[in-house]
Amino acid sequence: MLRTIGLMSGTSLDGVDAAYLETDGETIGRIGPRLTLPYDPALRRALRGLLDRADTLAGDDPELLDAVKRLTDRHGEAVEALRLDADLIGFHGQTILHRPPVAGRNFTPFTWQVGDAVSLAKRTGMTVAHDFRSADVAAGGQGAPLVPVFHRALAAPLPKPLAILNLGGVGNVTWLGPDGEMLAFDTGPANGPLDDWARQHTGKDYDAAGKLALAGQADGAVLGRLMAHRYLTAPPPKSLDRLDFDRALKEAGAAELSAADGAATLCAFCAVCVAAAARLFPEPPLQWLVAGGGRRNPAIMKALAGALEEPVRPVEVAGWDGDALEAQAFGLLAARVARKMPITFPGTTGAPRALTGGRIVGSLL
Ligand SMILES: Nc1ncnc2c1ncn2[C@@H]1O[C@H](COP(=O)(O)OP(=O)(O)OP(=O)(O)O)[C@@H](O)[C@H]1O
Numbered sequence: 001m002l003r004t005i006g007l008m009s010g011t012s013l014d015g016v017d018a019a020y021l022e023t024d025g026e027t028i029g030r031i032g033p034r035l036t037l038p039y040d041p042a043l044r045r046a047l048r049g050l051l052d053r054a055d056t057l058a059g060d061d062p063e064l065l066d067a068v069k070r071l072t073d074r075h076g077e078a079v080e081a082l083r084l085d086a087d088l089i090g091f092h093g094q095t096i097l098h099r100p101p102v103a104g105r106n107f108t109p110f111t112w113q114v115g116d117a118v119s120l121a122k123r124t125g126m127t128v129a130h131d132f133r134s135a136d137v138a139a140g141g142q143g144a145p146l147v148p149v150f151h152r153a154l155a156a157p158l159p160k161p162l163a164i165l166n167l168g169g170v171g172n173v174t175w176l177g178p179d180g181e182m183l184a185f186d187t188g189p190a191n192g193p194l195d196d197w198a199r200q201h202t203g204k205d206y207d208a209a210g211k212l213a214l215a216g217q218a219d220g221a222v223l224g225r226l227m228a229h230r231y232l233t234a235p236p237p238k239s240l241d242r243l244d245f246d247r248a249l250k251e252a253g254a255a256e257l258s259a260a261d262g263a264a265t266l267c268a269f270c271a272v273c274v275a276a277a278a279r280l281f282p283e284p285p286l287q288w289l290v291a292g293g294g295r296r297n298p299a300i301m302k303a304l305a306g307a308l309e310e311p312v313r314p315v316e317v318a319g320w321d322g323d324a325l326e327a328q329a330f331g332l333l334a335a336r337v338a339r340k341m342p343i344t345f346p347g348t349t350g351a352p353r354a355l356t357g358g359r360i361v362g363s364l365l
């Protein structure tokens, strides 16, 4: 078993999650502590600014370099705050742009995670695995989602078929079949547009406990227009950039809704996207286990319960920590990178075959 620390900075831009995990890349040993170090408002704003202009951003842009330094420092602080020795760090970095291949469209796919793996390795004295997505994209895959192989390891003892849903800025689902099959893809927007909406209408970073959404009604007309988006019925593989639905939301007239109705509509749309995802599964799951910050939003959980046929519950019912799964996943993925085991698969990213990926900084194990 390797002693790993996984680090994930998600699309919500709220902070870095760090988690300790012992794993051989295939199975899960001891699960250790986890923590989140939030980003200060200035770093959040800087990262959001980079996301907004990522299409035209140069690699040596001074604001980019400054934000990467601060982001990497915060990751170093997160490792130090765990106060544990590890053999290996899995460092995802921050996605600022994700342009995966789209069927029928001709462009050069690209995915961009920022973070300075060399300085993180120097600071911590540990070996760092990073750049988990680009080899998959170069080979024609989506470069996302990457967590399914971890979900499969974690869910090994549970009855199948099973659906594990992560509701971060973007939603992603892993369907696990009885014989180890994995089908995974991004479902649609989750908390991302809702956070933007809450910030605009309440000045808060998110709609805590779904208070705003629960005070409103989903707007049928706006929801109907959003439901016609072709992403929902497109067959997997598929994945999203954090900002991919912004235009569709504007065109559907979401901006004209009241603060409460807009929030309710965004929660309902998150659930509608998950229900659309379920129609793409080979067979219905026995249950849905929900991870990520969205499971703390009762408006989203209520909308999901209404939209899905099967029981929907937070991953805590399986004894897992729904705030830790992504960081833990990057610990397992780091172990797989170090051991040259595949990290992406035809059923997860649409890779042409099971593919290795990621890069290592520091001494190989
Ligand atoms: N108490 C709460 N009430 C409502 N929403 C919450 C609560 N706690 C967290 N959230 C939502 O969860 C979001 C953070 O979720 P999470 O940390 O899973 O996202 P992420 O890891 O950054 O994103 P991704 O998985 O897309 O990379 C917040 O931005 C907020 O919208």
Ligand SMILES: CC(=O)N[C@H]1[C@@H]2OC[C@@H](O2)[C@@H](O)[C@@H]1O[C@H](C)C(=O)O
Pocket: 010, 011, 095, 098, 111, 143, 144, 145, 146, 147, 148, 168, 169, 170, 171, 172, 186, 239, 240, 326
């Ligand atoms: C490109 C990118 O960073 N995608 C994230 C994002 O956040 C959720 C969803 O979209 C998922 O596809 C992915 O993260 C997780 C960790 C993954 O790759 O499995």
